[in-house]
Amino acid sequence: MFGRYNKVQRAVLETTLGIIIRKELQATSMALIAKESGVSTGSIYHYFQSKEEIVNELYRAIVAFNGEYVREGLTQGATLREKFEAGWRRVVDLGLKYPAGFQFIEQYSFSPYIYDDVRLAAYTGGWCEPMNRLYADAIARKLFVPMNPKMMVQMHYGTFVYLLKANLHEIYALDEDSIGEAIRSCWNAVLLPEAAGAQL
Amino acid sequence: MFGRYNKVQRAVLETTLGIIIRKELQATSMALIAKESGVSTGSIYHYFQSKEEIVNELYRAIVAFNGEYVREGLTQGATLREKFEAGWRRVVDLGLKYPAGFQFIEQYSFSPYIYDDVRLAAYTGGWCEPMNRLYADAIARKLFVPMNPKMMVQMHYGTFVYLLKANLHEIYALDEDSIGEAIRSCWNAVLLPEAAGAQL
DNA sequence: ATAATTAGAATGAACATTCGATCTAAACTG
DNA sequence: CAGTTTAGATCGAATGTTCATTCTAATTAT
Numbered sequence: 001m002f003g004r005y006n007k008v009q010r011a012v013l014e015t016t017l018g019i020i021i022r023k024e025l026q027a028t029s030m031a032l033i034a035k036e037s038g039v040s041t042g043s044i045y046h047y048f049q050s051k052e053e054i055v056n057e058l059y060r061a062i063v064a065f066n067g068e069y070v071r072e073g074l075t076q077g078a079t080l081r082e083k084f085e086a087g088w089r090r091v092v093d094l095g096l097k098y099p100a101g102f103q104f105i106e107q108y109s110f111s112p113y114i115y116d117d118v119r120l121a122a123y124t125g126g127w128c129e130p131m132n133r134l135y136a137d138a139i140a141r142k143l144f145v146p147m148n149p150k151m152m153v154q155m156h157y158g159t160f161v162y163l164l165k166a167n168l169h170e171i172y173a174l175d176e177d178s179i180g181e182a183i184r185s186c187w188n189a190v191l192l193p194e195a196a197g198a199q200l
Numbered sequence: 201m202f203g204r205y206n207k208v209q210r211a212v213l214e215t216t217l218g219i220i221i222r223k224e225l226q227a228t229s230m231a232l233i234a235k236e237s238g239v240s241t242g243s244i245y246h247y248f249q250s251k252e253e254i255v256n257e258l259y260r261a262i263v264a265f266n267g268e269y270v271r272e273g274l275t276q277g278a279t280l281r282e283k284f285e286a287g288w289r290r291v292v293d294l295g296l297k298y299p300a301g302f303q304f305i306e307q308y309s310f311s312p313y314i315y316d317d318v319r320l321a322a323y324t325g326g327w328c329e330p331m332n333r334l335y336a337d338a339i340a341r342k343l344f345v346p347m348n349p350k351m352m353v354q355m356h357y358g359t360f361v362y363l364l365k366a367n368l369h370e371i372y373a374l375d376e377d378s379i380g381e382a383i384r385s386c387w388n389a390v391l392l393p394e395a396a397g398a399q400l
Numbered sequence: 401a402t403a404a405t406t407a408g409a410a411t412g413a414a415c416a417t418t419c420g421a422t423c424t425a426a427a428c429t430g
Numbered sequence: 431c432a433g434t435t436t437a438g439a440t441c442g443a444a445t446g447t448t449c450a451t452t453c454t455a456a457t458t459a460t
Contacts, residue, residue, distance in 0.1 A: 008405095024312055026226055030450055040407045041451080051450065110369060112224055147381055154366045155359045155382060162358025163351065169310060172348055181347055182355060189389035208439090230416055240441045241417080251416065406457070411450105418445075428435070 001065050001101060009047050011037040013061065016054050021100045025055070025113065056118050059108055062101040063122040066094055070127035080138055081187070087131055088160060088183050095164035096174070103168070106161060128153065135190075143195040156186045201265050201301065209247050211237040213261065216254050221300045225255070225313065256318050259308055262301040263322040266294055270327035280338055281387070287331060288360060288383050295364035296374070303368070306361060328353065335390075343395040356386045 002010045015037035019028045030051060034041045048054045073090030077083045095102040108114050109122070123129070135149035144152070163182055167174035202210045215237035219228045230251060234241045248254045273290030277283045295302040308314050309322070323329070335349035344352070363382055367374035 025224075026313075029448080031448090034408090042408065042453085043406050045451070046405065110365065113226075145381070145385065147378065147385075148372055150372055151363065151366070151378060151382075152385075154362045154371070155385070158358035158360070158362025158365075159355045160358070162354045162361070165310065165358075166351070166354045171354070172350055174351075178347065178351060181345070182351075185345065185347075185352075185355070185389040189385040229414075231414090234442090242419085242441050243439070245417065246439065402460085404457105404459075407455085409453090409455105411452075413449090413451100415448075416446100419443090421441085421443105423440070424438085426435105426437090429433085430431105 001098065002061055005061070006047075008039055008043060012039055012044055012047065012054060013058050017058055017062075017100050017104055020055075020058075020107075021103050052113065055108070055113060056115055058104065059114050059118055059122070062105055063126050065098075066101065066105065067126035069094060071130050074127070074130050074134060080134070080141075080143060083134055084138075084187060085183055087127075087134065088156065088186065089179070091127075091157070091160050092164065092174075092179050092182075095160070095168070099164075099168055102164065106165070138190075143192060144190045145192055147190070152190055156189075159186055201298065202261055205261075206247075208239055208243060212239055212244055212247065212254060213258055217258055217262075217300050217304055220255075220258075220307075221303050252313065255308070255313060256315055258304065259314050259318055259322070262305055263326050265298075266301065266305065267326035269294055271330050274327070274330050274334060280334070280341075280343060283334055284387060285383055287327075287334065288356065288386065289379070291327075291357070291360050292364065292374075292379050292382075295360070295368070299364075299368055302364065306365070338390075343392060344390045345392055347390070352390055356389075359386055 002013050005013060012033060016028065016033050019032060019036065030041050030044065033039075033054075034044060037044075044054075048057065070087060070090045073086040074083055076086040109119065131153050132149050135144060135152050138144040139146055139149060159182065163174060163178075166172060202213050205213060212233060216228065216233050219232060219236065228251075230241050230244065233239075233254075234244060237244075244254075248257065270287060270290045273286040274283055276286040309319065331353050332349050335344060335352050338344040339346055339349060359382065363374060363378075366372060
């Protein structure tokens with residue numbers, strides 16, 4: 001997740017992520033980060049300009065990681081249906097395998113704490129754009145209902161976010177079957193009835 | 201929204217909500233609340249035990265308000281399809297008419313800042329439970345796919361949350377048509393193909 | 401030896417909360 | 431009814447703590 005950083009930076013970023021998710025940004029003090037990461041405050045400030053900068057760097061790193069992971073899924077599979085399945089499965093996987101990163105992005109993607117340019121870069125550098133293109137193509141091919149593709153992607157992302165959130169907070173347990181059903185239900189939600197039988 | 205509170209409490213709660221949404225909890229100081237609400241810090245502490253208490257009270261009040269609003273929608277309409285439509289339409293309405301309240305709940309429903317008992321009470325006092333029952337009935341009547349109803353409601357809620365979020369942040373503009381389409385697409389997502397023609 | 405790195409105490413600002421002083425108005429008294 | 435008491439409400443300055451950040455000295459690597 002933090003491959004391109006050095007040992008100290010990695011320790012700081014990992015620790016900060018852990019504390020933010022365990023507690024809150026509010027309760028995430030530099031003293032605590034220093035203590036838990038084993039890096040003194042002096043050193044932290046040698047590598048990062050400010051606390052804000054750490055959080056924004058965290059955001060950048062996770063978006064890049066998640067983006068790459070989901071984009072890779074989108075290239076798998078020959079048919080639209082397979083790409084759709086693989087893409088969203090990767091999104092769910094991220095939430096299950098890297099819950100802290102997932103929750104962090106979830107929590108900060110609209111927060112004023114994240115610099116505007118970082119947020120903007122996330123949109124183009126993440127997996128949003130390729131997924132939008134997949135949907136736009138499907139609409140052009142008259143397979144999906146003619147809605148705004150951005151809107152459709154956003155809606156489906158919301159579906160999986162909430163599925164994962166509830167799983168994370170132990171409202172229910174998410175298993176392989178439920179994930180498959182959730183993806184199928186999203187597919188049904190946007191598939192044009194006329195296209196139901198065709199080769200996709 | 202804050203009908204059952206007195207003038208001072210209302211001013212404090214409204215102001216706090218406004219600041220939290222405009223800024224962050226982090227940046228929401230008692231001094232600022234006092235200044236903007238026109239109530240001195242001394243008086244604020246006469247009516248509320250602590251800052252935490254204000255935020256939790258805010259949460260309670262908004263959940264109660266939203267719960268009543270959506271539950272009222274769920275009683276409208278004779279058929280399942282009409283109830284489904286009316287219920288989710290109310291959820292969307294809330295997001296459009298009371299964006300601050302909507303964003304607040306969105307942001308704090310899983311936050312450690314909210315006391316566990318308040319969060320729990322929200323679940324039973326809000327609209328979650330009646331909506332779950334609607335879905336459970338539809339599954340029992342073999343109209344909806346046999347998934348965990350809680351999961352289905354959670355998924356659909358996520359759909360609308362993200363639709364509203366993107367609208368709020370001006371990624372696109374949500375109009376009447378799109379809302380209708382979004383609700384229809386959720387309906388299609390869970391409707392059993394066999395049930396498609398029947399009277400619902 | 402020089403530059404980079406690390407450490408942790410020191411600094412100063414910001415903050416939640418408390419406190420004692422006023423103010424208001426209702427209740428009580430003669 | 432005028433005068434007095436009392437309980438609650440309001441205020442903002444004072445308090446003590448916490449926190450991000452800086453600074454200086456010490457350590458390590460080149």
